[in-house]
Amino acid sequence: MGKVLVLNASYEPLNITSWRRAVVLLIKGKAEQLEHNGRFLYADVPLPTVIRLRYYVRVPYKEIPLTRRNVLERDRHTCQYCRAKNEQLTLDHVIPRSRGGGDTWENLVAACVRCNVKKGSRTPKEANMSLLTQPRRPHSSLHFEIVKYTQGNHNQEWKKYVIGI
Numbered sequence: 794m795g796k797v798l799v800l801n802a803s804y805e806p807l808n809i810t811s812w813r814r815a816v817v818l819l820i821k822g823k824a825e826q827l828e829h830n831g832r833f834l835y836a837d838v839p840l841p842t843v844i845r846l847r848y849y850v851r852v853p854y855k856e857i858p859l860t861r862r863n864v865l866e867r868d869r870h871t872c873q874y875c876r877a878k879n880e881q882l883t884l885d886h887v888i889p890r891s892r893g894g895g896d897t898w899e900n901l902v903a904a905c906v907r908c909n910v911k912k913g914s915r916t917p918k919e920a921n922m923s924l925l926t927q928p929r930r931p932h933s934s935l936h937f938e939i940v941k942y943t944q945g946n947h948n949q950e951w952k953k954y955v956i957g958i
């Protein structure tokens with residue numbers, strides 16, 4: 794019994810909730826079911842995995858702070874050069890600081906110690922090391938959560954409602 798992705802009336806992802814809370818919203822008529830996982834709670838009540846609110850909730854924009862932890866989280870704790878996971882990771886400046894590269898979401902990536910040392914003060918092109926993904930500013934902390942819950946084969950039906958995962 795898993796988590797449920799809640800969409801705003803506008804179909805934008807709003808939050809992640811428990812299946813119990815989702816079922817309550819459905820029963821009260823506050824939300825509609827968009828996806829279920831084929832398992833049934835009762836004979837005629839399939840377990841929801843994606844629901845959509847019938848009313849619009851205004852969400853204030855919250856910027857994600859640029860921190861080491863958040864960069865590693867964005868990069869899924871994976872070296873962006875050699876794809877090593879669960880290693881001791883460092884932050885690499887894609888354009889080295891000595892060459893004018895700044896501390897920005899677009900210029901910082903997770904890199905294992907080996908790759909960071911190998912790359913040194915060169916650009917990826919000079920070092921002939923390509924990036925796994927182009928670093929970008931993450932959409933929101935909800936986006937992080939969604940990435941986490943859709944790892945492996947989990948909650949695949951969420952993906953069609955979320956841009957960029």
Ligand SMILES: [Zn+2]
Pocket residue numbers: 872873874875876877904905906907908909
């Ligand atoms: Zn590496």
